[in-house]
Amino acid sequence: MRTIYSILYVNLNAALNERVSIGLLVSNGSKNYFKFSSDKLLALKGILSDERYRLIKSYLKSIEKDLGKAAADANKLISERDFKNDWINERYLGYLSKYSNNIIQFSEPKVIDINLEDNTFKRIFEKYIFKYAEETNIAPAFNVHAIVKKKLFPKIAERVNIEKTLTSTDFENLFAPIDIDFIGVNGIPVAGQTIDFEKQHYFLENDVARFVSLTKAIELEDNSRGKYFVLGREPQKKTNKNHLLWEQIRDTEFLEFVDVDEVGIIEEYIQKNNVKPFFE
Numbered sequence: 435m436r437t438i439y440s441i442l443y444v445n446l447n448a449a450l451n452e453r454v455s456i457g458l459l460v461s462n463g464s465k466n467y468f469k470f471s472s473d474k475l476l477a478l479k480g481i482l483s484d485e486r487y488r489l490i491k492s493y494l495k496s497i498e499k500d501l502g503k504a505a506a507d508a509n510k511l512i513s514e515r516d517f518k519n520d521w522i523n524e525r526y527l528g529y530l531s532k533y534s535n536n537i538i539q540f541s542e543p544k545v546i547d548i549n550l551e552d553n554t555f556k557r558i559f560e561k562y563i564f565k566y567a568e569e570t571n572i573a574p575a576f577n578v579h580a581i582v583k584k585k586l587f588p589k590i591a592e593r594v595n596i597e598k599t600l601t602s603t604d605f606e607n608l609f610a611p612i613d614i615d616f617i618g619v620n621g622i623p624v625a626g627q628t629i630d631f632e633k634q635h636y637f638l639e640n641d642v643a644r645f646v647s648l649t650k651a652i653e654l655e656d657n658s659r660g661k662y663f664v665l666g667r668e669p670q671k672k673t674n675k676n677h678l679l680w681e682q683i684r685d686t687e688f689l690e691f692v693d694v695d696e697v698g699i700i701e702e703y704i705q706k707n708n709v710k711p712f713f714e
Contacts, residue, residue, distance in 0.1 A: 441541040471564040586697040594618035608651040618709040626663035
């Protein structure tokens, strides 16, 4: 069976043709494999703008999601011959290699004489991309607050109040005490709260409601709109209620969601806008 592969590159400098391999797509017409190196992408973060990094990550994730859904659909069919991703073929990949945008560049698809299986894909990936990191169905345990505390707090500690307990003494319309991750001011109030979207839904709703109540109490006190960040990570989609709440927060204009791997966005905002501690 004819097997083709295409390497995906991140363009660093189109004029000088500087690029870094980031992902691999392999297909034999009935089986499709795709993987990108999260470790390599993270290593590039320091030399990419935040916007470009997010676009690249989103683009790679969209391919991963597309193939993952297609593979699940294929499992429902009678035979693999009845299934294919219409865009994964030699002709279209050749087109992408010539006309794809500046974010990700596909290499010209090449034919390789192999029996396409998990192990052969792994060998090709390690040859052209990076060390193969095994994926598991169990998400690794992590503490979102610990990540934020390590990555962000040391960089903003002089400009905001960190891990402060607020009460009605601080804001008259705050009816219950709340522990806030950080709070500052730059003409308008600026605050951020880490939220674990993998929590049981009842407790998640409570955390969100308490933070929203705080923002309202702050704005009633100062009679001005503020800048409010929610730090966290997208929950697994099997937790439908949690994921729906995450989507609502991500899409609202009132709050700005920031992934815990991208807390540099907050650091940049605080420095650029000369934020100072809210409380002396």
